[in-house]
Amino acid sequence: xxxxxxxxxxxxxxxxxxxxxxxxxxxxxxxxxxxxxxxxxxxxxxxxxxxxxxxxxxxxxxxxxxxxxxxxxxxxxxxxxxxxxxxxxxxxxxxxxxxxxxxxxxxxxxxxxxxxxxxxxxxxxxxxxxxxxxxxxxxxxxxxxxxxxxxxxxxxxxxxxxxxxxxxxxxxxxxxxxxxxxxxxxxxxxxxxxxxxxxxxxxxxxxxxxxxxxxxxxxxxxxxxxxxxxxxxxxxxxxxxxxxxxxxxxxxxxxxxxxxxxxxxxxxxxxxxxxxxxxxxxxxxxxxxxxxxxxxxxxxxxxxxxxxxxxxxxxxxxxxxxxxxxxxxxxxxxxxxxxxxxxxxxxxxxxxxxxxxxxxxxxxxxxxxxxxxxxxxxxxxxxxxxxxxxxxxxxxxxxxxxxxxxx
Amino acid sequence: xxxxxxxxxxxxxxxxxxxxxxxxxxxxxxxxxxxxxxxxxxxxxxxxxxxxxxxxxxxxxxxxxxxxxxxxxxxxxxxxxxxxxxxxxxxxxxxxxxxxxxxxxxxxxxxxxxxxxxxxxxxxxxxxxxxxxxxxxxxx
Ligand SMILES: Nc1ncnc2c1ncn2[C@@H]1O[C@H](COP(=O)(O)OP(=O)(O)O)[C@@H](O)[C@H]1O
Ligand code: SF4
Ligand SMILES: [Mg+2]
Numbered sequence: 001x002x003x004x005x006x007x008x009x010x011x012x013x014x015x016x017x018x019x020x021x022x023x024x025x026x027x028x029x030x031x032x033x034x035x036x037x038x039x040x041x042x043x044x045x046x047x048x049x050x051x052x053x054x055x056x057x058x059x060x061x062x063x064x065x066x067x068x069x070x071x072x073x074x075x076x077x078x079x080x081x082x083x084x085x086x087x088x089x090x091x092x093x094x095x096x097x098x099x100x101x102x103x104x105x106x107x108x109x110x111x112x113x114x115x116x117x118x119x120x121x122x123x124x125x126x127x128x129x130x131x132x133x134x135x136x137x138x139x140x141x142x143x144x145x146x147x148x149x150x151x152x153x154x155x156x157x158x159x160x161x162x163x164x165x166x167x168x169x170x171x172x173x174x175x176x177x178x179x180x181x182x183x184x185x186x187x188x189x190x191x192x193x194x195x196x197x198x199x200x201x202x203x204x205x206x207x208x209x210x211x212x213x214x215x216x217x218x219x220x221x222x223x224x225x226x227x228x229x230x231x232x233x234x235x236x237x238x239x240x241x242x243x244x245x246x247x248x249x250x251x252x253x254x255x256x257x258x259x260x261x262x263x264x265x266x267x268x269x270x271x272x273x274x275x276x277x278x279x280x281x282x283x284x285x286x287x288x289x290x291x292x293x294x295x296x297x298x299x300x301x302x303x304x305x306x307x308x309x310x311x312x313x314x315x316x317x318x319x320x321x322x323x324x325x326x327x328x329x330x331x332x333x334x335x336x337x338x339x340x341x342x343x344x345x346x347x348x349x350x351x352x353x354x355x356x357x358x359x360x361x362x363x364x365x366x367x368x369x370x371x372x373x374x375x376x377x378x379x380x381x382x383x384x385x386x387x388x389x390x391x392x393x394x395x396x397x398x399x400x401x402x403x404x405x406x407x
Numbered sequence: 408x409x410x411x412x413x414x415x416x417x418x419x420x421x422x423x424x425x426x427x428x429x430x431x432x433x434x435x436x437x438x439x440x441x442x443x444x445x446x447x448x449x450x451x452x453x454x455x456x457x458x459x460x461x462x463x464x465x466x467x468x469x470x471x472x473x474x475x476x477x478x479x480x481x482x483x484x485x486x487x488x489x490x491x492x493x494x495x496x497x498x499x500x501x502x503x504x505x506x507x508x509x510x511x512x513x514x515x516x517x518x519x520x521x522x523x524x525x526x527x528x529x530x531x532x533x534x535x536x537x538x539x540x541x542x543x544x545x546x547x
Pocket of ligand 2: 047137138139140141191192193194195289290291292295296297298299300
């Protein structure tokens with residue numbers, strides 16, 4: 001059994017139990033217990049919505065700091081493609097990469113190469129799965145599927161994301177050069193908590209093996225300081241097609257597909273997946289899905305407004321003349337294949353009979369509740385409360401509005 | 408075999424907005440029971456088609472899911488107008504769906520055939536002017 005990690009956590013002293021996160025969590029993973037928010041690990045998908053809505057800064061997600069990169073013989077940084085449109089339209093990606101290098105890394109890997117590789121792989125792979133093919137680089141969406149939509153498994157393209165492909169390529173390269181595993185430090189510069197979690201999980205994967213994730217917001221001020229006075233050492237150009245991967249809809253453009261849906265925002269994704277599951281979305285070839293508004297440019301750790309960042313990204317793309325034009329090798333397919341999605345079981349009990357009993361009981365309780373979803377009991381809805389009660393996670397008398405004669 | 412649990416949802420004629428909610432609720436129930444994902448998928452597709460047929464073709468009705476130890480039974484029953492020729496209705500591509508429903512992507516005439524394909528047992532019965540009843544069984 002794979003262990004479930006999370007990067008979103010609560011600073012208890014800051015939480016006043018206001019119910020904002022309770023009511024806004026898209027997967028009902030939060031409860032208020034004794035006046036403080038509690039995140040249920042098996043439900044949380046690390047989308048970071050609670051961090052966005054908390055007025056008191058009580059929900060946080062902590063990545064690595066630059067100090068954590070000390071102690072490796074070789075330090076490689078993989079910047080997310082979302083980094084490049086964060087500095088206005090005057091600053092070239094090459095300048096940004098140079099600036100990153102000056103923060104103490106031996107190599108700044110060009111993730112747009114991995115994006116171009118992935119695009120080539122996808123062109124072939126999406127024809128092999130059930131239509132509509134679903135491909136996502138968003139770990140929150142993967143977790144959502146594992147938990148609530150495991151039956152979509154046959155639609156999912158099981159290939160690594162550009163981020164993982166980058167790490168695999170870097171590890172392979174430096175291992176070949178004679179470095180030992182533990183001498184190579186690979187760090188992802190992330191736009192979101194979702195990837196902090198994912199990278200913790202990948203620490204134990206020997207093929208990919210990340211050593212940490214640093215939030216873009218963490219290095220942003222340092223980058224601003226060095227951006228203009230970096231050396232005039234030239235740095236190679238990034239790929240314009242790779243940069244397409246930063247916003248919702250860009251992937252499809254990179255693959256050259258026009259019969260696609262690009263859906264962003266976790267609630268919209270849930271709605272669409274519900275429709276796919278019912279067989280309602282028939283004539284679509286491809287779906288790209290993101291937890292954040294407008295895709296990864298809406299990531300929590302980014303500075304620029306996502307809509308403006310998208311405009312800037314499109315400018316950089318329009319002015320760019322370079323693409324890797326990757327040639328597809330058959331070995332890519334096996335090398336960058338991903339294991340099956342984990343199917344999280346939502347069952348109430350291990351044996352069928354007990355599950356039936358609990359559900360009957362839950363339905364009885366639902367009928368006793370007012371159905372107003374007031375949240376005062378500490379659960380996000382009357383239904384969720386009834387579920388909590390039968391699971392022994394809440395007390396029936398936590399609800400002050402039980403209907404008369406409910407018993 | 409004894410019925411362990413049942414849930415029932417009203418389905419209204421012409422309600423394209425809420426149409427599909429019964430299927431979603433039944434899916435959730437099956438997940439809570441620990442039914443395997445591929446089986447849930449089959450039930451979900453069949454149940455949704457039956458539900459939408461009530462919305463599109465009938466005066467309204469209900470969807471009921473009965474849980475047994477080894478199977479689930481889905482019953483979709485409405486209050487008419489009934490199906491005149493069931494053999495014809497079961498043909499792939501046959502549809503009398505109105506234009507507005509076709510524009511919304513319904514009315515491909517594949518609903519009933521797909522329901523039959525998705526289930527282990529499929530029964531349909533109808534009386535003109537009275538009802539149409541579809542009963543589908545999937546074994547766990
Ligand atoms: N519940 C129902 N009540 C009356 N007629 C129905 C009902 N369900 C199906 N039919 C008839 O059977 C035809 C075929 O149904 P179906 O295979 O689901 O295709 P579609 O719904 O796309 O028309 C419908 O067009 C309709 O004439
Ligand atoms: S959409 Fe992108 S930025 Fe947002 S959580 Fe998913 S991977 Fe992270
Ligand atoms: Mg139909």
